[in-house]
Amino acid sequence: MSDARSRPTIGAPLRARDFRLMWSGNLISRLGDGVFTVAIALEALQVDRQATGLAYVLAARAIPGVVLSLLGGVVVDRWPRRTALLAADLTQAAAVAAVAALIAMHSVALWQLVVMAVVFGTADAFSGPAFMALIPELLPAEQLTQANALNSTSNELTVNLIGPTVGGVAVAIVGTAAAFGFDAASFLVSAAALAAVHHRSRPAASGKSVMAEAWEGIHYIVSRRWLFVLLLGAAVANLVGMGPYFVLLPVLVRHVLHASPLVLGLVYASAGAAGVLASLAVARLGSPQRLVEVMWAAYATSGLLVAGLAFVPNAWLAALLVAGSAGAVVYGDVLYFTKLQTSVPVHLMGRVSSVSYVMVGTLTPVGMVIGGLAATVIGARAAFLASGLLAAACGLVLLIPGARTMDAQP
Template identity: 35%
Template sequence: MPRFRHPHRSLAPLRHRDYRLFFLAYLISMLGDGVWLVALPWVAMEMGGDSSELAMVVGAEAVGLISCVLVGGALADRYPRRRVIGWSFAASSAVLGLLAAVHLVGGLAVWQLVGAAFVLGASAAISGPASDALTPDLVPEENLHSANALESTVRALAVRMVGPALGGVLVAVLDSLGIIVINAVSFGLAALCVALMRRGGGTGAAAGEEQEAGTVSYREALRYLFGERWLWVLIVWSGVVLLLQSGPRQVLLPFLISGRLGGDARDYGLLVAVTGVAAVAASLMLGARKPPRDYARRMLLAWTAGAASLALIVFVPSFWLLLPLAVVYGFFSTVGNVYWSTLVQTVPSAVRGRVISVDWLGSLALVPLSAVIAGVGSGRAFVVTVFVLGGTLPVLMTLATLRWVDLKALRPPGDAGDAGETDGEPGGQPVAEERAPQPVP
């Protein structure tokens, strides 16, 4: 059997009308996020804010995201998922519209921007798990891997490359009011795309009905999660790796480029762009490639390869030697993320939203602590220690995981082969559906 599929099969998920609309909503919202990432500091500065007030705005969005993500998972299992996503987008559009109206009458202050940022973070926390949980309801399971590769491509292009570039252009030609209005319109268009979706196949969430999952308590959902060793171990694995790596990448790396390697902001931007290009390349490759049978093991090894590149950063003698490491990190971390997104979507639909929300929380909760740890010291010995530990401990964790968790038992969706593919509507069930928890009376 050839390892690569026919090129058009990477676009197979787009054959389904509801998924096309969902994908368009995803694309619009990701572009808006990319624009807002660049524009937000300039909007805050135009309001008269300083660095500490900008930190409050960014922190408020993070607080909204972390504090509401478990609520988002519960809503995704209790109510129709496309409705949860649509109302979340509509809420974001409304709060930005209100912000624009206040700005128009000349009363906008930084504290109002902080409040809006919290709402936007909470909205993302509610729509994110629902979006991840909805994808398996919109495409057959043999197309799920390609769907996640498509979404990964869009995320890398929109958030890391096109969105920030567009944001820079808009900041140059528009004032803060125009930026806020454009972002409000983008969320409104995304909500409209979701509203145009029909009642899809699959579980209650896709059919527009109240889910059976509403009778499955959070206790039972957590019992399922912790009963699946591979699931909770890999969530913990990724959370610890982000604790080790996110702070050094975001806090210490810019200072390393500026101080030791004599670079500037343009060099740092180039490094981020190269990482994004590698992520796009990985996503496109995965979309056209048949999922391997040892799906989970390759996922873990890809994550480890991406993480290990961090240990070498502090030893390179020039900025240009950082670029190959950025390629390794961007490529392999994206491969691992696409595999993981697909694998976690095979959990039973009744608990899928809550499991995904726990995964989100595990990924997000320790990121602020990682930044605090990275900011403790700036000496050469401290920086070397932090980067080396961040690159080597994941390797040891992977070796322990491979011995303790039976990853061979996990199979990718649609593992029966190409013969199971169909051009019809989604009808396959996730491979883990047989292990669904029983509803609590």
């Protein structure tokens, strides 16, 4: 661990104008996403009170994000990353605005929420790799840990703390149409900030086919055993843990604990508060010596806390466990993203990050559907218990030979 006195502060990346603009626009957009998180859950449960309806909407966003992510990684390694982010922001703004109008006219149906989610997921497939790949272009390598901690902190504040709180209040006072409208406007703010970024770098043409370039990203991951095993373990954890969690949490809070929309927003917000603290901890402490082991310890701890949701008597204790689980995940994620950005060549970053997303996210939509079915068949509490314990058990991947050695292994 490096000397804290010589390590850049968490605010150091904001001295770079282009990064500051991108980060600021993303901050507003992510605030809108936090409002959207509560609004989409409540609207889906309003349109179709069954947990499966919400599961279909969430899966509809996740599936194209996974299926198209590899293509998205190739595209952002061929085209300007800023352009990809701009296009994604404008697409998502249009999709959310359309649904806001339908809700305002009292004519929204579940299938329309599913269509909007598909459009959202398609844009995610390009914006995710583009955002991650653009950061190393705008900042020196020694500031990447702080940049990732800053992004994680702002994301947790907006998506999981302030946004859900505002979303819960907004839905309770003015309804879901206004909440969706706010999200649409936030994407336009982000697009305006990106348009002001001066950086116009375009990756050099490789002369290779799309499939050949995609294979380079796959080969990079497969040749590094620790990374390949980590991603496989994370994929299974998302199938049994994160996927069901997205569906089970609003069902638990609203239908089992009978809490209000505002309380649901506050439960989501507790995750954001913990995520902020975890991000600040990484920025202050830096990366640990035994990075892979620490990451998996954090992820396993998160699973155990999720299992504890099976026994909560009220929403406030649920919020406490959600906070602990989210903080552990965020801590592990910031370490992972920093390691990836500091070890992967810049010209491969888009493809490697998209292949990583495909591997980790492929089973998440399946987990969402399983979560919805499990809540219907065995109840949200039993589903949370099974989900959390299985997710925690994924930490046993560390027993696989080579899972802890960060070297290339042909």
